[in-house]
Amino acid sequence: MTYTAQMIETYPAEIELDHQELARVIDALSNCAQTCTACADACLSEPADELPRLARCIRDNLDCADICTTTASVLSRHTGYDAALTHAQVRAALQATKTCGDSCEEHASTHEHCRICAQACRETQQALESLLPKLEPKGQGPRQPSQAAPQQGG
Amino acid sequence: MTYTAQMIETYPAEIELDHQELARVIDALSNCAQTCTACADACLSEPADELPRLARCIRDNLDCADICTTTASVLSRHTGYDAALTHAQVRAALQATKTCGDSCEEHASTHEHCRICAQACRETQQALESLLPKLEPKGQGPRQPSQAAPQQGG
């Protein structure tokens, strides 16, 4: 069991999402962020005649790394859960992994790091696609007032 | 002219968004991120009998700080611009500033730092609301292949 899963199990209030799936998505996002950071740097060290066509791929790597890191953090917080915010950020991560996966795939046959990064993006995209409908903000009223004990807001 | 505006002016390709508005949004996001980080910490130093009702506010501050920082970075990149990704991330920031602004506003009369943070969130929310329709992905086809010179992809 990873630390991610252990932290979910020891959270002092209830988490309504499936614990295993949540841990898997958070770990996929963390791994994808690292892979994208590394892929951007690997692209920068490609030979001079290769580098220009990798410019967009680098940019997409940087966006995807930032967005996956932030989304992993949002999904790691459960206190005062806000469905609309989580849903919107997960949608942004879905788009970022799709965009970056497409960019890296274009270079997968010439650059191994792009092939691996495309794979990390696709896996994360699929994990997010499966999670997204479970985050749908319900037709619920506004969040409970924050005077409610925070441990009941999970 | 802030550095943000100067960097937009010296970008070596075209940026289709209004330069002044873009600089204003990026600066609002950066300021909002710092304010939220500071507000989370100020809440942590409130007296013991106040702290529990600030738990959700702290959580919303942390999300808003992370999301605003990432959104400022995405909006600071113009190479190989991807409308769908930018649009999705700006929508997430809109939701984050709304959620955090609401949370802080609940405590604005008792905590000055929450009052100021609510103001920073509202300003950023309004700046993002004005920007969002201009980012709408058009019914355009897929992005140009990345073999195109990157300096034409702005």
Add this chain to the structure above:
Amino acid sequence: MTYTAQMIETYPAEIELDHQELARVIDALSNCAQTCTACADACLSEPADELPRLARCIRDNLDCADICTTTASVLSRHTGYDAALTHAQVRAALQATKTCGDSCEEHASTHEHCRICAQACRETQQALESLLPKLEPKGQGPRQPSQAAPQQGG
């Protein structure tokens, strides 16, 4: 008065550093992070024959952006202040702004965005150099036990 300064003034416990200087350093770090993110992207959009010699500059921009963002966050927190941690992170930021300032300066005569970014790095470096000695961990004993009220740990 910027939001940064206002948040320092409304922090509910004591902050021992000079408030104006602290606000100036935090704002310099936030601005520098944004400028470095924008400079990395501007480099990526330079013509194909220019791009390869900018590879290291881009890398230094990315490091400097990440490190300045993190250092701004650390300096925005005052609860349970830990001198050794703050000192170490500020030293890392000093090195990052020096490294990136040197890299950008090499290209200042050919690329306006590098000239501006070098200036942002130098200003931040100077602000950090002035702050650093005031953060020196004193020969103090260990931090007070955390049972102490947090609002006294500022």
Add this chain to the structure above:
Amino acid sequence: MTYTAQMIETYPAEIELDHQELARVIDALSNCAQTCTACADACLSEPADELPRLARCIRDNLDCADICTTTASVLSRHTGYDAALTHAQVRAALQATKTCGDSCEEHASTHEHCRICAQACRETQQALESLLPKLEPKGQGPRQPSQAAPQQGG
């Protein structure tokens, strides 16, 4: 083999550090960042009478999460390697994992999430302590001029 290790193996230039150790350190930092983010949030959901004594622990968690994320990114970049910068940032991460490990350990017997987080911090601290001497900036002259092909700067 994790993605981290695969990305190191497919980097197009030489990386002088031991590849397995480097991958282990980067993964430890990523895991530690996630654990600290989750621990801060778990603390926020503890009962009202527990929360005040966790304020410093939350603050240390937030610093440690930010610093570990940034350090993982710096160690994931190899283009134009700068020993002084890497060394300084790894030292900051060493201090952050020590500070946060100490804080969480104080609460390890009452809060399972603090016990797990202390363990993640200790493991990361040890991995960084073992890496640090290998990063020592040598009495080398200045970095090669950036006109050198970037793929030789690994």
